[in-house]
Amino acid sequence: MPLRLWKSLVCGIQKSVHAAYKARAANLIVSTTALYKKLSGVELDVSQALVRETVSELQLLIHQMGGEQPNLLPGLSKSPTSTFVRIKRSG
Template structure:
């Protein structure tokens, strides 16, 4: 089961797709050092309780060439629409998997 869950996360949170989504929403930014997908990956570590906080998740990655302060500054500049679109993107990618497993439910509201 753990392998299946990890595979689903890797599929839904594919870095190439997430970075392209962010560029489409927020425009092209100077992301050479801190990609949007890196932020999502670190947040996934916090959400899945691998790390207790965002602050703890970043120093654990020795090859990330930015400070924790830069991470928080970057997070503060992310448009609200980016979060909404990430949720929509993840739902679209995992929708077929959820339906195939019999886990879908009717929409609570039309549309």
């Protein structure tokens, strides 16, 4: 699956696989069936690594732009990655 499509899902730019596919359909040479088949074979570790990588890239960008915000929930880690991992493991 093209990385841009995957990242649009991870970042919440697209709300579903199908919406992401439709937004990029003109640039893709695969069917929705092939896309879903590919997704079904992606291991959880790969998905988690992509989320961690994306968060790291976005945190750097936010820092460079001076857009950091105070922690709204004291006691919780400011790292979205660690919060995401805690939620996924407990869920």
